[in-house]
């Protein structure tokens with residue numbers, strides 16, 4: 001069973017003034033928290049950024065830095081500014097793997113154990129015909145950007161994006177999940193503390209969570 005990963009890094013990050021993947025987190029860039037776990041687990045990955053036409057040269061320099069450092073794949077959204085669903089599509093088109101981990105670039109507490117806990121559900125999903133594995137909290141909130149998707153999800157996703165771009169709308173991730181016969185797993189079974197799901201959205205978050213900042 002081949003596993004690969006997509007790291008979504010192409011949001012507008014309005015609340016952080018852009019540049020979310022490259023905000024400083026301790027000694028590194030924020031996105032490197034996710035990258036490091038994937039490297040440790042030897043999972044090949046693709047980083048999906050905003051369409052390159054909309055990136056300034058400083059951003060591109062930083063992407064090149066990541067490319068040289070980690071020697072993995074980089075791509076960008078095939079449709080501009082349509083949200084993470086298009087990011088997933090863009091990554092899935094060029095990544096191999098029977099199951100694909102989709103992860104955000106802004107969850108600095110992500111760890112190996114939580115990803116291993118998610119991967120454990122693959123056998124159940126395979127035997128029962130589920131096409132994605134999605135953590136769900138007690139309040140019903142789901143984590144589709146911290147999930148696993150079967151390779152065949154790409155066909156469903158291609159169709160969905162075509163339909164919705166015709167309607168010229170955003171592409172809701174929930175619509176994709178519904179079409180994939182999801183296996184929902186308790187977020188506590190992925191990480192008892194749920195810390196791995198904390199994501200950084202604001203300067204306040206950066207300051208509060210990263211004790212190395214003044």
Ligand SMILES: Nc1nc2c(ncn2[C@@H]2O[C@H](COP(=O)(O)OP(=O)(O)OP(=O)(O)O)[C@@H](O)[C@H]2O)c(=O)[nH]1
Pocket residue numbers: 008009010011012013014015016020048049050077081082083084085086087088103104105106145199201
């Ligand atoms: N490739 C890609 N990734 C995205 C897109 N939108 C969001 N993401 C990623 O999805 C994850 C969650 O993003 P959000 O926190 O919801 O949005 P954001 O754009 O980062 O931040 P805000 O603009 O402040 O909401 C982050 O890793 C983003 O980089 C997109 O359009 N394309």
